[in-house]
Amino acid sequence: MKRHLVSAADLSRDDALLILDTAEELAQLSGRAVKKLPTLRGRTVVNLFFEDSTRTKTSFEVAEKRLSADVINFAAKGSSVSKGESLKDTALTLQAMGADAVVIRHHASGAPARLAQSDWLHGSVINAGDGTHEHPTQALLDAFTLRRHLNPGLGNDLSGRRVTIVGDVLHSRVARSNVLLLNTLGAEVTFVAPPTLVPIGIEHWPCEVSYDLDAALAKTDALMMLRVQRERMNAAFFPTEREYARRYGMNGRRLARLPEHAVVMHPGPMVRGMEITAEVADSPRCTAVEQVANGVSIRMAVLYLLLGGATLADAPSTNQSEAAK
Amino acid sequence: MTTNDSPRPPHQVLDGADISRVITRIAHEIVERAKGAEDVVLLGIHTRGVHLSRRLQAKLTQITGREIPLGTLDITMYRDDLRLKPARALEHTEIPAGGVDGKLVILVDDVLFSGRTVRAALDALGDIGRPRAVQLAVLVDRGHRELPIRADYVGKNLPTSLREAVQVRLADSDGQDAVLVGDRDYTARSSQALAADPTRPE
Numbered sequence: 001m002k003r004h005l006v007s008a009a010d011l012s013r014d015d016a017l018l019i020l021d022t023a024e025e026l027a028q029l030s031g032r033a034v035k036k037l038p039t040l041r042g043r044t045v046v047n048l049f050f051e052d053s054t055r056t057k058t059s060f061e062v063a064e065k066r067l068s069a070d071v072i073n074f075a076a077k078g079s080s081v082s083k084g085e086s087l088k089d090t091a092l093t094l095q096a097m098g099a100d101a102v103v104i105r106h107h108a109s110g111a112p113a114r115l116a117q118s119d120w121l122h123g124s125v126i127n128a129g130d131g132t133h134e135h136p137t138q139a140l141l142d143a144f145t146l147r148r149h150l151n152p153g154l155g156n157d158l159s160g161r162r163v164t165i166v167g168d169v170l171h172s173r174v175a176r177s178n179v180l181l182l183n184t185l186g187a188e189v190t191f192v193a194p195p196t197l198v199p200i201g202i203e204h205w206p207c208e209v210s211y212d213l214d215a216a217l218a219k220t221d222a223l224m225m226l227r228v229q230r231e232r233m234n235a236a237f238f239p240t241e242r243e244y245a246r247r248y249g250m251n252g253r254r255l256a257r258l259p260e261h262a263v264v265m266h267p268g269p270m271v272r273g274m275e276i277t278a279e280v281a282d283s284p285r286c287t288a289v290e291q292v293a294n295g296v297s298i299r300m301a302v303l304y305l306l307l308g309g310a311t312l313a314d315a316p317s318t319n320q321s322e323a324a325k
Numbered sequence: 326m327t328t329n330d331s332p333r334p335p336h337q338v339l340d341g342a343d344i345s346r347v348i349t350r351i352a353h354e355i356v357e358r359a360k361g362a363e364d365v366v367l368l369g370i371h372t373r374g375v376h377l378s379r380r381l382q383a384k385l386t387q388i389t390g391r392e393i394p395l396g397t398l399d400i401t402m403y404r405d406d407l408r409l410k411p412a413r414a415l416e417h418t419e420i421p422a423g424g425v426d427g428k429l430v431i432l433v434d435d436v437l438f439s440g441r442t443v444r445a446a447l448d449a450l451g452d453i454g455r456p457r458a459v460q461l462a463v464l465v466d467r468g469h470r471e472l473p474i475r476a477d478y479v480g481k482n483l484p485t486s487l488r489e490a491v492q493v494r495l496a497d498s499d500g501q502d503a504v505l506v507g508d509r510d511y512t513a514r515s516s517q518a519l520a521a522d523p524t525r526p527e
Contacts (some may be wrong), residue, residue, distance in 0.1 A: 001411075001412070018414060021414065021415075022414065022415050025399070025415040025416075025417060026415070028418065032453065032477060033454070034451075034452040034453075034483060036452065037403070037452070038402070038448065039401040039402040039403075135357065154417075164388065227444065304402070304412060305412045306412075307412075308402075308407055308412045309407060309408070309410055309411040309413070310408060310410055310411050310412075311414030
């Protein structure tokens with residue numbers, strides 16, 4: 001494992017499987033009376049959120065606390081960032097306070113990479129979503145959920161499984177991280193989106209592109225719906241919500257046309273009635289709530305693998321012939 | 326005076342038949358001390374403790390005629406040397422359906438050495454439930470404790486020096502049953518001597 005997790009492209013197949021398998025073991029913890037491990041006792045993790053988030057921030061916080069880390073939540077609103085402090089100065093402050101890891105969400109694509117490559121911070125940097133770029137832990141929890149449904153078992157990957165990702169690919173960091181990770185794990189990805197919401201250069205991504213959701217349904221093992229990110233849209237990308245819902249929305253009729261084993265995923269927050277009807281969102285085949293629970297296990301696994309070992313996870317392994325008994 | 330610095334090759338101290346006898350004896354001791362092993366739960370510590378606990382369970386079933394609950398325990402997240410090595414993959418922890426509350430839990434491991442593994446196991450157990458009592462069964466006790474911990478059931482007491490390494494091999498993971506003792510750096514030095522490239526690690 002590398003020291004930072006900035007992009008899903010950083011993960012080799014072995015790294016990704018190690019995270020999924022570790023998460024599988026850690027998932028057992030949620031069924032116990034004492035949901036806590038002493039593994040990160042004495043380590044400080046800062047959650048540095050420059051953008052609003054409920055799910056991801058809470059999920060990281062629960063994961064950090066379950067591993068006994070000291071957690072500092074740092075929201076840009078109400079902090080010195082709103083007074084004009086730069087990312088560099090914020091990072092230097094956190095470094096001076098002894099942060100062992102920084103979980104960062106930033107509206108600018110590339111902010112976590114900048115932090116990871118700089119010498120402002122000595123700790124690990126975990127990308128919790130940067131602009132329209134990437135959200136690697138979301139991709140990991142999606143892969144974890146997919147594996148549980150389509151190919152359960154430790155060490156298994158997703159080879160040969162077909163995943164269709166539907167919606168606002170242009171603005172979606174979830175789609176970007178997912179296509180990279182799913183490809184690493186051997187799955188075939190098809191994007192279905194209005195032509196206006198397909199990014200330039202998508203022909204270089206390891207995926208297929210289609211504009212017709214109905215045609216893709218029959219050969220889909222998992223359908224991943226994306227949120228339409230109105231806050232990132234500065235122009236009209238499609239005529240009306242109704243038309244979007246008619247062409248790209250998930251509804252009961254489309255659900256019935258999916259193969260029986262297929263699941264419908266959504267990273268949340270769901271816009272009911274537009275991307276997904278309530279009928280599908282509340283059906284047992286929709287994994288949105290399960291994805292949230294899996295998110296805690298995945299983030300625990302990432303934190304443990306980056307921080308739980310020797311101070312630098314990428315330090316060369318020492319020659320340990322015999323474990324202390 | 327001449328000193329012999331060359332490391333000793335590992336020599337066998339227990340063979341398959343010895344290990345089998347030891348497990349039979351420990352099983353009888355458990356039944357005797359636990360007065361029939363009514364509320365006994367076996368917990369094997371990964372990796373070889375799990376194999377040993379399975380054998381112990383089979384023997385206890387033979388003796389008592391009942392199935393003794395069996396679980397496995399991975400203590401990685403509770404180790405006190407986590408920060409000294411890169412993070413390692415987790416093994417599977419499985420607690421028997423009945424849980425451990427109010428039970429007599431017997432931890433099973435292959436070698437008892439510093440006692441740190443057992444300390445970690447006791448911590449892990451504290452998070453899983455509240456057993457009536459906890460006992461420890463080991464195949465080999467090689468001494469050199471760093472914590473106030475001792476085993477209740479010992480297969481063989483094996484006085485060793487810190488220069489030595491104890492290797493437990495079990496058919497389930499290593500192809501044969503044996504306990505070997507040799508100098509800690511024997512493999513390293515001998516392979517260096519044999520290898521064409523003397524800088525090759527191990």
